[in-house]
Amino acid sequence: MTAHPVADLPAYVNATLSPRDHAEVSAHLAACPTCRAEVADWQAVARATAALGSAVGAPPDDLLARVEARLPAPAAVPALAPPAPPPARRPLRGAVALVRGQVPLIRRGLWAASSLMFMLGAAITLADPTLDGMVVLPLVAPVVAAVGVALVYGPENDPGLEIALSTPTSPRAVLLARLALVVGYDLALALLANALVAAVDPELAFWPLVSSWLAPMFLLSSLSLLLSLVVGTASAVTVTLGLWSLHHMTRMTWTGLREDGLIEPVGWAWGIDIAGPIAWLLAAALTLVAFWFAPRREVSS
């Protein structure tokens, strides 16, 4: 190379020349003190510039949060990255904070509606002595809990969900916290109504009454949860209510046939004892599938 490769020297210094050009320039430099001085100059410029760049440091930690606050609400809830492990130092406090944080995010009407339904259930049972607590509570408790559960999760129920999901808290933890709230609330109400009915009606003992609605409540709720995650809240409510009504309609229709031994005993629906251990197993299985499905729900929506 006879001409001085001056125009290539900056690229030589920042090592972005092709290997062939780099070798040519190196060969030239070995024989050319003028270009070596040029390279030394460019290196000085490079060092000064790089020092300026390094002095800047990192952007502020909250910069991304500031950007996210300015993003328009997306039409779809975004897909999720693998959840970061939650801060593990105080797991209990974290869990309490997570559950408390969900309270304002759950539809407010849900709390009042659930209480109203249980109060009505208890009132009807107490007002009409011909009605058996064993009939009314097992009818009311599962369906109230199931509808509540269907409203727990998903973008149609929570405009703030995508914000919750952009935090390191996993979608499963958010779902679990909300379920704990709604199911816990309904369970407390059902137990209260149960206690009230059992206290007034001398023929009814507390625990047998509980066992008449507890398993159906969890079974119907787990079904409702899974359906709400897979096909959406509206469909989940429709299907759950439909199944529940059908179950009770068949029971009512067949009541007259009970003496003939043609009717299934109370608590049986389509061959499953919905108040027995099979119901618990089924409820657990449905819940597990729902939890497995929860993060996918965000992708599909």
Next chain:
Amino acid sequence: MIATMTRQAGPATPEDARLLARVAGGDRTALAGLAERYGQPLFAYLSTLLGDRTTAEEALQDTLLAVWRGAGAFQGRSAVSTWLFGIARRQAYTRLRRHRPELVDDEQLADMADDAEGPESLALARLRADALQAAVRRLRPLHREVLVLAFWQGLSHAELAEILEIPRGTVKSRLSKARSALRRLLEEEDL
């Protein structure tokens, strides 16, 4: 004997394009992923170009917003990194024009041959590092940015040409003009 510069942003990867595609689909975690990879290099570029951290923070925010809005328009003709720097650059120049229009809108001036330039006798390599840094800070934005992109970000002439939206030949001459301008600033100081 020759120290080489390293890239701050790391090599562009297919992962970048995947992240950007997810951003186009409305995925905020993907935007966070891009910010994780490019936030620091973009911020360093913006800070040195704008000369002010606060303005650079605003420009970086607007850059990420523009990425969010424009991700769907990315066609893969350039690397994601170059595309990002291009967006950041437009954000920076919008701000520079607002404050110092006379220093910005003279692209031709920045690339013009300087007839008054004599033999480049001042050996920058012998100068004190802090004097050199101070002089880089005082360069006009067009000169400062080409140095920062080349020597802090470690970008190639092809990448510089894309980001600065000029032909490759102009990249070479602009680098050379930037260094001449640096020399002049330091010579003026000496007088």
